[in-house]
Amino acid sequence: MLKNLLENKNCFKLVCGAGNEDAAEVEKLVTLYAKAGCRFFDLSAKEEIVDAAKKGVANAGVQDACFCVSLGIKGDPHVSKAQIDYEKCIGCGKCDEICPQRAIKYHKVKRERCIGCGKCFKVCTKGAVSFCSENIDLNTVLPPLIKKGIDCIELHAIGADEEDILSKWETINSLYNGILSICIGRGNISDRTLVNRVKKMLAGRSPYTTIIQADGFPMSGGSDDYKTTLQAVAMAEIIQNENLPVYILLSGGTNSKTAELCRMCSINYNGIAVGSYARKIVRAEIDRDDFLTNKAVFETALVKAAALVKSVY
Numbered sequence: 001m002l003k004n005l006l007e008n009k010n011c012f013k014l015v016c017g018a019g020n021e022d023a024a025e026v027e028k029l030v031t032l033y034a035k036a037g038c039r040f041f042d043l044s045a046k047e048e049i050v051d052a053a054k055k056g057v058a059n060a061g062v063q064d065a066c067f068c069v070s071l072g073i074k075g076d077p078h079v080s081k082a083q084i085d086y087e088k089c090i091g092c093g094k095c096d097e098i099c100p101q102r103a104i105k106y107h108k109v110k111r112e113r114c115i116g117c118g119k120c121f122k123v124c125t126k127g128a129v130s131f132c133s134e135n136i137d138l139n140t141v142l143p144p145l146i147k148k149g150i151d152c153i154e155l156h157a158i159g160a161d162e163e164d165i166l167s168k169w170e171t172i173n174s175l176y177n178g179i180l181s182i183c184i185g186r187g188n189i190s191d192r193t194l195v196n197r198v199k200k201m202l203a204g205r206s207p208y209t210t211i212i213q214a215d216g217f218p219m220s221g222g223s224d225d226y227k228t229t230l231q232a233v234a235m236a237e238i239i240q241n242e243n244l245p246v247y248i249l250l251s252g253g254t255n256s257k258t259a260e261l262c263r264m265c266s267i268n269y270n271g272i273a274v275g276s277y278a279r280k281i282v283r284a285e286i287d288r289d290d291f292l293t294n295k296a297v298f299e300t301a302l303v304k305a306a307a308l309v310k311s312v313y
């Protein structure tokens with residue numbers, strides 16, 4: 001099923017957020033985007049989040065959805081959580097205002113909603129925000145998720161600690177023989193290091209069983225312009241130029257302009273993963289308690305979500 005989506009070269013992947021552990025929000029997002037035509041969902045590697053996503057596709061009456069769980073290494077912002085030092089915090093509220101996830105209320109971080117985007121850190125003039133992340137044990141986390149029924153496992157291979165990344169990749173390969181995804185970008189490494197890392201990770205894998213998720217401007221904040229999506233397209237070009245037997249997805253700064261820019265730049269992509277922008281355009285509706293029961297509210301969000309999904313085709 002996932003292979004067909006990728007081969008058809010029009011795969012829209014909704015990124016709920018590798019660190020988004022808010023099951024209620026994930027159910028709402030998946031219900032909405034499944035109704036809007038999305039068939040591939042990127043989720044935090046938690047059993048309750050996969051359950052919530054499955055509930056979402058059932059709400060939408062969709063049978064053929066695919067699920068990917070995302071994993072990061074310790075220190076990866078995608079799986080990091082903000083924390084506030086109350087010795088330094090003066091309660092100015094700037095972090096509450098800027099948080100795209102509404103994860104900070106009354107200067108307290110709701111860990112399950114935080115996606116590690118770093119916006120609160122940037123606005124805090126008192127240096128009160130820092131981040132923490134855990135080293136997860138893949139041998140404990142993955143088997144129940146695989147048993148539950150997933151279609152893809154994604155490793156964020158973005159950090160500088162290549163040894164840790166390759167060791168986690170080996171473990172994932174030993175536990176799962178389905179499609180794997182490597183999410184990689186240029187934040188910490190050179191283009192050459194990046195390509196060499198991808199090649200090392202592909203050694204031993206069968207052709208066209210791996211997605212390279214070209215991550216441009218991770219957790220961009222969701223602006224809808226060419227500039228924001230430019231880095232994702234540039235990253236996709238680096239991968240494309242290597243002629244590897246992989247599927248190429250774009251992510252990080254992706255928006256309604258990404259597919260158009262890909263076409264303008266002759267990028268032969270298999271799909272586009274959209275996170276920040278996809279969530280931002282429906283934030284006002286999703287945050288309502290009656291989102292799933294209020295038809296008018298749901299329809300308002302659906303028009304926006306469907307237009308975004310369509311922009312990829």
Ligand code: SF4
Nearest residue numbers: 089090092093095124
């Ligand atoms: S921005 Fe910094 S000082 Fe202001 S409320 Fe947030 S943590 Fe506290």
Ligand code: SF4
Nearest residue numbers: 099114115117118120
């Ligand atoms: S602004 Fe980003 S990093 Fe800070 S609490 Fe919100 S989601 Fe987490």
